[in-house]
Amino acid sequence: MTQTIPPASFSITGLKTVGFAAAIAMFSAAPLLAQSAERGEKIFKSCKACHQVGDKARNRTGPVLNGVIGRQAGVAEGFRYSKSMRDAGLSGLVWDAEAVVKYLVNPTTYMRSYLDNPRAKVKMAFRLVSEDDRRDVAAYLAGFSAPEQAEEPGMQPGAVQTALAAGPGMVCVQNATAKPYLFASEGDDGSRLVQSLPPQDTLCTTASVTGIVSVFESSDALEGCSRIVTAGTTEQLLKYADFDRCAWSSNS
Ligand code: HEC
Incomplete structure (x- = not known):
């Protein structure tokens, strides 16, 4: 069948x-x-x-x-x-x-x-x-909601924030281009978010030491770009080009 x-x-x-x-x-x-x-x-x-x-x-x-x-x-x-x-x-x-x-x-x-x-x-x-x-x-x-994670103040694991700069324990990626792209932000604590960001928007996840931020042209694009970032930083995408040829704030 x-x-x-x-x-x-x-x-x-x-x-x-x-x-x-x-x-x-x-x-x-x-x-x-x-x-x-x-x-x-x-x-x-x-x-x-x-x-x-x-x-x-x-x-x-x-x-x-x-x-x-x-x-x-x-x-x-x-x-x-x-x-x-x-x-x-x-x-x-x-x-x-x-x-x-x-x-x-x-x-x-x-x-x-x-x-x-x-x-x-x-x-x-x-x-x-x-x-x-x-x-x-x-x-x-x-009927089973997500576990309470509010023991310590600050960001909950996996939370999205549209702040401009990352606080400690967060990795953020900002779309500093003029077009929307699909972004992913992952922390070393297992948190991971994927979202399409219009120009200037920021996506953050929790991370203890490092995280990875990625960008794709669209959800069915196979090749995009990724950067490893330290917790507490906001990586900005300055220009998109696939096959890992993007211009980021940390490589230009
Ligand atoms: C024999 C072990 C086993 C049984 C029985 C089982 N699962 Fe799973 N389930 C898994 C594993 C292992 C994964 C992770 C799959 C992966 O990583 O590919 C999973 C993943 C899932 C996910 C996705 C979770 C996520 O976080 O993305 C759902 C939903 C789920 N199972 C529901 C169920 C339900 C409902 C039942 C009972 C009707 C069930 N499973 C029975 C082993 C099991």
């Missing part, structure tokens, strides 16, 4: 804060809340071999799933994802309930279709055949 799963489609252009993921999740999770989260709890037992949710949840064979609905794929702190999962997140996959429902049919097939790469591989070897089961478990997951 051949199965085609359309890639989750949404636009990240023009959505300016981390709230975009939450907003998408709210829209698409809303009809699903009518699904039985209670029933989903029972179905989640089959996920528990690898995943945890709730207050004391930790990464096991699979990542913690608190806050997964509304979150970019492949970014749970401290979990080592497959390259395919990280790539999907970088190219814009955000888990809303609908995407989870499709993913659970067959994670590998989903990822191959999403990345348009027949060799993509995910680390999750588990499938849920029944559509009702998939919907209910997604509704159950939507």
Whole structure:
């Protein structure tokens, strides 16, 4: 049987804060809340071999799933994802309930279709055949919000900020060109954000020592530019040119 799963489609252009993921999740999770989260709890037992949710949840064979609905794929702190999962997140996959429902049919097939790469591989070897089961478990997951990370004041891991300069514990990238591009900012603490930035806008993530900032012409562009930056700095993109030939504030 051949199965085609359309890639989750949404636009990240023009959505300016981390709230975009939450907003998408709210829209698409809303009809699903009518699904039985209670029933989903029972179905989640089959996920528990690898995943945890709730207050004391930790990464096991699979990542913690608190806050997964509304979150970019492949970014749970401290979990080592497959390259395919990280790539999907970088190219814009955000888990809303609908995407989870499709993913659970067959994670590998989903990822191959999403990345348009027949060799993509995910680390999750588990499938849920029944559509009702998939919907209910997604509704159950939507009830677990992201972990509280506000113990210390300052930026929360993974938060987006549109400040001009990076504070300590942050890496930022600013679009100092006259055109919008797709930027990524990653910290060594596992935080990672991808966003299209109009001219002059800045994207920041948390980082303890170093981070990597990248820019791509668009979400389907394969070649862009990357720079390794120290925490506390804002790297500015001065001029875009692919194959790592961009002009940055630190190399010009
Ligand atoms: C046998 C272990 C295993 C089982 C059972 C399992 N998963 Fe996973 N899951 C994983 C692994 C490993 C990953 C990371 C995949 C990767 O990096 O490619 C993952 C990833 C995910 C992700 C993406 C998370 C992210 O942060 O991007 C979701 C959503 C998910 N699983 C949901 C579920 C649900 C819901 C169930 C139960 C119906 C389930 N999984 C059952 C191992 C499992």
